[in-house]
Amino acid sequence: MSAKSPLSPEELLHLYRKMVQIRVFEEQAIELFGKGLITGTTHPCIGQEAISVGVCAALGREDQVLATYRGHGAALAKGCSPATIMAELLTRTTGCCKGRGGSMHLCDTAQGFLGTNAIVAAHIPLAGGVALSNKLRKKPLVTACFFGDGASCEGEFFETLNMAALWKVPLIFVCENNGYAISVPTNLSQATPDIADRARGFGMTSVVVDGNDVVAVHLAARAAVEEARHGRGPIFLECKTVRWERHSAFSAGRYEDPEEAQKWKRVDPLPRFREMLLSSGTAAAQLAKVDQDCQEEIAAAVAFAVQSPSPDAASLYEGIFVE
Amino acid sequence: MRTLSMRDALNEALREEMRNQPELTLLGQDIGAYGGTFGVYKGLFDEFGPERVRDGPLCESATVGFGIGLAISGMRCVVELEFMDFTTVAMDQIVNQAAKLHYFLGGQVTVPLLIRTPIVSRMGMGPQHSQSLESWFMHVPGLKIAIPSNAYDAKGLMKTALRGLDPVLFIENVKLYGTSAEVPTEDYSIPFGKARTLREGTDVTVVALSGTVPEALAAAESAAQAGIQVEVVDPRTLNPLDDAGIAASLRKTGRLIIVHDAYRTCGVAAEISQRMMETAFDYLNAPIMRVTGLDVPVPSGALYQNVVPNRENLLQAIQSIVN
Numbered sequence: 001m002s003a004k005s006p007l008s009p010e011e012l013l014h015l016y017r018k019m020v021q022i023r024v025f026e027e028q029a030i031e032l033f034g035k036g037l038i039t040g041t042t043h044p045c046i047g048q049e050a051i052s053v054g055v056c057a058a059l060g061r062e063d064q065v066l067a068t069y070r071g072h073g074a075a076l077a078k079g080c081s082p083a084t085i086m087a088e089l090l091t092r093t094t095g096c097c098k099g100r101g102g103s104m105h106l107c108d109t110a111q112g113f114l115g116t117n118a119i120v121a122a123h124i125p126l127a128g129g130v131a132l133s134n135k136l137r138k139k140p141l142v143t144a145c146f147f148g149d150g151a152s153c154e155g156e157f158f159e160t161l162n163m164a165a166l167w168k169v170p171l172i173f174v175c176e177n178n179g180y181a182i183s184v185p186t187n188l189s190q191a192t193p194d195i196a197d198r199a200r201g202f203g204m205t206s207v208v209v210d211g212n213d214v215v216a217v218h219l220a221a222r223a224a225v226e227e228a229r230h231g232r233g234p235i236f237l238e239c240k241t242v243r244w245e246r247h248s249a250f251s252a253g254r255y256e257d258p259e260e261a262q263k264w265k266r267v268d269p270l271p272r273f274r275e276m277l278l279s280s281g282t283a284a285a286q287l288a289k290v291d292q293d294c295q296e297e298i299a300a301a302v303a304f305a306v307q308s309p310s311p312d313a314a315s316l317y318e319g320i321f322v323e
Numbered sequence: 324m325r326t327l328s329m330r331d332a333l334n335e336a337l338r339e340e341m342r343n344q345p346e347l348t349l350l351g352q353d354i355g356a357y358g359g360t361f362g363v364y365k366g367l368f369d370e371f372g373p374e375r376v377r378d379g380p381l382c383e384s385a386t387v388g389f390g391i392g393l394a395i396s397g398m399r400c401v402v403e404l405e406f407m408d409f410t411t412v413a414m415d416q417i418v419n420q421a422a423k424l425h426y427f428l429g430g431q432v433t434v435p436l437l438i439r440t441p442i443v444s445r446m447g448m449g450p451q452h453s454q455s456l457e458s459w460f461m462h463v464p465g466l467k468i469a470i471p472s473n474a475y476d477a478k479g480l481m482k483t484a485l486r487g488l489d490p491v492l493f494i495e496n497v498k499l500y501g502t503s504a505e506v507p508t509e510d511y512s513i514p515f516g517k518a519r520t521l522r523e524g525t526d527v528t529v530v531a532l533s534g535t536v537p538e539a540l541a542a543a544e545s546a547a548q549a550g551i552q553v554e555v556v557d558p559r560t561l562n563p564l565d566d567a568g569i570a571a572s573l574r575k576t577g578r579l580i581i582v583h584d585a586y587r588t589c590g591v592a593a594e595i596s597q598r599m600m601e602t603a604f605d606y607l608n609a610p611i612m613r614v615t616g617l618d619v620p621v622p623s624g625a626l627y628q629n630v631v632p633n634r635e636n637l638l639q640a641i642q643s644i645v646n
C-alpha cells in the first residue's frame with residue numbers, strides 16, 4: 001500500500017468489500033424486481049456506495065444510523081445481514097422487519113440501524129431526537145443521518161438543523177447530493193449550489209466532499225465523528241455524487257438528454273477505487289477474491305430470501321400496538 | 324376526598340411520573356418557566372430543570388420528530404402542541420411516523436410518546452384556534468387517543484398513557500381545565516377503552532365527548548325535570564373505543580344521541596353511530612341522532628356559540644328522540 005494513504009491495507013480492503021457487497025446486492029435486487037419477486041418499488045443506491053460505506057466505516061456498532069428508502073447500502077454498511085435485508089425486500093417473515101417494511105423500511109436495532117423512511121426528510125428530526133437521547137444519557141454515541149438533495153428542501157431539514165445546532169447534539173448530517181429528486185435536477189430546486197452552505201448558516205461545521213471517493217468520504221466522516229463524539233457536533237457533510245440511471249427500479253421516466261442516464265458510470269466510485277487499490281499495490285487476486293466472496297454471499301442471501309415464507313394475512317392485526 | 328381542577332390533576336400526573344421515571348422528558352414551546360400556555364406545566368421547570376422540561380423552537384413537526392427519536396431510543400417523551408389546530412403542522416410525524424414505526428419495523432422499536440394537545444372550541448378564538456380534529460387521528464391505525472372530560476379521568480388516563488409503550492394523543496378541552504372533581508391522593512390509573520357512565524338513565528343514551536360533557540349533564544338534568552331519564556356516557560378514549568360499553572347503554576335505553584364539538588361530517592359521531600348499527604341495530608327504537616359542531620369554519624367572537632352544540636339544542640334533540 002502506498003505510504004501516503006492514511007488508511008491501513010485492512011481498512012482499505014474493508015471499504016472495498018463493503019462497496020462490492022452493496023453493488024452486488026443492488027444488482028440482484030434489480031433483477032429480482034424485474035422477475036416480480038419484489039413488489040411495489042425499490043431504490044438502488046448504485047453509484048452512491050462510497051458514501052454509506054465511507055461514513056459507516058467511521059462509526060462503531062452502537063452508533064446509530066437513520067437513512068432513506070434509498071438505504072439498502074446504509075443498512076449493509078452499518079453491518080446488517082444481507083440475508084435479512086434481502087428477505088425484507090421480498091417482504092418475507094425472515095426479513096429484518098418480518099416482511100412488514102419492504103424495500104423502503106429497513107431496520108436492525110441490534111446493529112444500531114434505526115430505520116429507513118419513505119417520507120422524504122421525515123427521519124431527519126427522528127435522528128435529531130436519537131442524538132439528543134445520547135446526549136441526555138451521556139452516552140458517547142454518534143448518530144448519522146443520510147438524506148438526499150431533495151430532502152434538503154423540506155421544512156423538517158431546516159427545523160432539525162436549527163434544533164440540532166441549538167442543542168449541540170452528536171449528530172452527523174450526511175447529504176447525498178446525487179443531482180436529482182426523481183426528475184427534478186438540483187439547478188431547478190436548489191437556490192445555491194452547495195447545500196452545505198445552509199448548515200453554515202446555523203453555525204455548524206460543514207464540509208463538501210467528493211462522494212464518489214470512498215477514502216475522501218471516510219476521512220471526512222472520521223473527522224466528523226471525532227468532533228461529534230467529543231461534544232462538538234452537529235456536523236454537516238455534503239457528499240457530491242451522481243444518481244444511478246433511474247430514481248427507482250420501477251421509474252419509467254426519461255431524461256431530456258439521454259446521455260444523463262450514463263453519467264453515473266463515468267464517475268462510478270467502484271472501478272475508481274479498484275484502480276486506486278491496484279495502482280497502489282493491492283494484488284488483483286485479492287480483489288478478485290473479495291468480488292467472488294460477495295457474489296457468493298449475496299447469492300446465498302437471495303436463496304435465503306426466496307425460500308423464506310411470506311407473512312400470513314392472519315398476522316395483519318398483530319403489532320399495531322405494543323399493548 | 325379532596326378535589327382538584329383538571330389542570331392541577333394533569334400537572335400532578337406529569338409531576339408524579341417525572342419523579343418516577345428519570346428519563347421522562349417534556350418537549351414543547353412555552354412549557355418551561357412560563358408553565359405552558361394554559362398553565363398545565365406550572366412548577367415542573369423549577370423541579371426538574373431545563374434538560375427535562377425543554378423549551379424549544381417553534382417547529383411543531385420537528386418537535387414531534389425529536390420526541391419520536393427520544394422515544395425510539397427508549398426515553399419516554401411528552402410533546403406539547405399548543406392548540407389542536409397546530410397538529411396539522413406536525414401531521415406527518417404523528418400519522419406516518421409515530422403511529423406506524425412499531426408496526427412496519429416489525430416491532431423493533433416502540434414509540435412511548437405522548438402528545439398533549441388542547442382544544443379551544445369554546446372561547447371564540449376564530450377559525451384557526453377552535454377546532455376539534457380528533458376524528459382525523461381516530462381514522463389512523465396506531466394512535467391511542469384519550470379525550471377526558473374531568474379531573475379524575477384526566478389524571479388516571481394520563482398515568483396509563485405515561486406507563487404504556489404506545490404513542491398517545493391526549494386531547495384536553497381548555498374549557499375543562501378549571502372544572503374540579505374528586506381525585507384520590509393515592510396512585511391510580513384508568514385503562515383505555517372503558518367508557519364511563521356519568522349519569523344513569525333509562526330513556527336515552529347521550530354519548531358526549533370532551534367539552535360537551537358538561538352540556539350533556541346539564542341537558543340531562545333539565546330533561547329529568549320533564550320526566551326523561553338520560554344516561555350520559557363518556558367514552559374517555561377514542562382508540563380504543565369502548566363499543567361494548569356504548570352498546571350496553573344503548574340496549575338499555577333504546578335511543579342514542581352523540582354529541583361533540585367537532586365538525587359534523589366524518590366526525591366521531593358518524594363512526595360511533597355506524598358501529599352501533601352494526602352491533603345493536605335491533606335495540607334501536609329511533610334513528611341515532613348527532614348533535615355536533617356545524618360544518619363551517621368557526622368564526623371569531625361570540626358567534627362560536629352558534630357553531631358548537633349547547634345544552635339547549637341537546638335538550639331539543641333529547642325531547643325529539645323520545646317522542
Ligand SMILES: Cc1ncc(C[n+]2csc(CCOP(=O)(O)OP(=O)(O)O)c2C)c(N)n1
Nearest residue numbers: 070118119120148149150151178180181182
Ligand atoms: C414528503 C414526500 N414528498 C414526496 C415524496 C416522493 N418522493 C420519493 S423520493 C423523492 C425524491 C427525493 O429526492 P432526494 O431527497 O434527492 O433523494 P434521492 O431519491 O435522490 O436519493 C420524492 C419526491 C415522498 N416520498 N415524501
